Amino acid sequence: NAGVTQTPKFRVLKTGQSMTLLCAQDMNHEYMYWYRQDPGMGLRLIHYSVGEGTTAKGEVPDGYNVSRLKKQNFLLGLESAAPSQTSVYFCASSGTSGRMALNNEQFFGPGTRLTVL
Amino acid sequence: KQEVTQIPAALSVPEGENLVLNCSFTDSAIYNLQWFRQDPGKGLTSLLLIQSSQREQTSGRLNASLDKSSGRSTLYIAASQPGDSATYLCAAQGSGYSTLTFGKGTMLLVSP
Numbered sequence: 001n002a003g004v005t006q007t008p009k010f011r012v013l014k015t016g017q018s019m020t021l022l023c024a025q026d027m028n029h030e031y032m033y034w035y036r037q038d039p040g041m042g043l044r045l046i047h048y049s050v051g052e053g054t055t056a057k058g059e060v061p062d063g064y065n066v067s068r069l070k071k072q073n074f075l076l077g078l079e080s081a082a083p084s085q086t087s088v089y090f091c092a093s094s095g096t097s098g099r100m101a102l103n104n105e106q107f108f109g110p111g112t113r114l115t116v117l
Numbered sequence: 118k119q120e121v122t123q124i125p126a127a128l129s130v131p132e133g134e135n136l137v138l139n140c141s142f143t144d145s146a147i148y149n150l151q152w153f154r155q156d157p158g159k160g161l162t163s164l165l166l167i168q169s170s171q172r173e174q175t176s177g178r179l180n181a182s183l184d185k186s187s188g189r190s191t192l193y194i195a196a197s198q199p200g201d202s203a204t205y206l207c208a209a210q211g212s213g214y215s216t217l218t219f220g221k222g223t224m225l226l227v228s229p
Contacts, residue, residue, distance in 0.1 A: 105163045
């Protein structure tokens with residue numbers, strides 16, 4: 001049981017390049033989230049998903065796209081990277097099924113450190 | 118919009134002390150409040166989750182309390198150890214399909 005895993009762990013991009021961050025969970029969780037963590041700003045929600053095939057915007061969605069084609073995977077895409085997207089990105093998952101899943105703790109991956117030059 | 122504040126931002130104590138970390142939130146209509154630990158360069162580890170109907174939760178030397186009416190939660194760490202040194206984050210989950218709103222954390226250093 002690996003929990004929540006993220007790929008890659010580190011990445012350096014040039015401005016304008018694109019990339020996709022992959023998050024995978026093996027806990028059969030319904031909900032998945034992408035956060036970014038910046039010094040002095042704390043953790044902020046980018047996008048989230050309440051089930052396979054669904055996505056929703058969080059607090060800071062601009063410049064990012066997401067997809068949840070399979071229940072266990074949640075992808076975060078940067079179409080044209082900007083230096084302002086330099087951050088540590090965390091994926092999380094929670095909830096097994098039904099509305100009670102809302103009250104379940106979130107489990108986090110180890111993070112992806114992204115630098116955009 | 119929910120806002121979560123953690124005080125103090127940093128705390129340094131000698132080993133063995135009991136300590137309290139504070140978390141306040143502006144919207145009392147929450148589903149639950151969760152406390153996390155984050156070690157440098159690592160992800161977040163869930164410590165305790167208090168549902169809105171509960172007053173406190175305990176795990177080992179950790180005890181978290183929740184007072185929804187006053188918008189406050191505290192994390193009590195008993196007999197602190199150097200291994201407790203980390204950043205502690207609290208997060209409030211709102212109603213509906215809303216998600217977690219995080220505080221900026223308290224950086225704890227426990228000296229031997």
